[in-house]
Amino acid sequence: MNIIKKIFKKSRTQEGGIFFDDIQKILGFQPVSLEFYKKAFTHRSSNKQDIFGNPVNYERLEFLGDAMLSSVIAAHLYNEAPNGDEGYLTKMRSKIVSREHLNELGKDLNLVRFVESKVPVQHFGENIHGNIFEALIGAIYLDRGYSFCEKFIHTRVIIPYVDIARLEGKVISYKSLVIEWCQKEKKIFHYDIFEDNGIDGQRLFGVKLSIDDKIVARARATSKKKAEEKASQRAYFAFQEKMAKK
Known part of the structure; x- marks a missing residue:
């Protein structure tokens, strides 16, 4: 051995x-x-x-x-x-x-x-x-x-x-895509974050994503980062055709 x-x-x-x-x-x-x-x-x-x-x-x-x-x-x-x-x-x-x-x-x-x-x-x-x-x-x-x-x-x-x-073709950050598109198109964007405890008392964070002073997506998640990403994903699919031309 x-x-x-x-x-x-x-x-x-x-x-x-x-x-x-x-x-x-x-x-x-x-x-x-x-x-x-x-x-x-x-x-x-x-x-x-x-x-x-x-x-x-x-x-x-x-x-x-x-x-x-x-x-x-x-x-x-x-x-x-x-x-x-x-x-x-x-x-x-x-x-x-x-x-x-x-x-x-x-x-x-x-x-x-x-x-x-x-x-x-x-x-x-x-x-x-x-x-x-x-x-x-x-x-x-x-x-x-x-x-x-x-x-x-x-x-x-x-x-x-x-x-x-x-x-x-895999997207790893919808937030990055949204920000990149807004900057290229000279659009003003803002993530408004607030605590939202929800009906079951669980601590959640709510996000409102505004582009050019218009709310384009809302989301809730257990962290600020996740809520921002979820709202960004919804915004991306709402503006997908425009962003694809960037």
């Missing part, structure tokens, strides 16, 4: 076979050190610390995974879109690594089931799915290196989800 197999056996025996098996199925290869992956699913509410008093949670791994993901996607786009300039490549990468898309990837793998937290799952924000997906990528990089990290991203992100032709 070689050294690597001994490490795998030790890791699986000492650190829990079920977690090892589940992670291996997601990764598509055997992890060497489960500690990186356990850290990738540790929420800050757990209040864990290492022997030096440093916090132990997924946030630093999330930062690292974000960089790794961006690097691999950038290299893929550079090779697959030889005619794309810097602006095009940047926009395409933003569509692939958007928070919405990362949340979908985390949900598809059901990563939230591994999270160790003192906060009930139902209280997690939507972005927890994308955050731990990035943390998982960071854990892979520390555990097995760049080549395994790249292979995982190709298998779990690029092959099933990255279709350049489809992504070219």
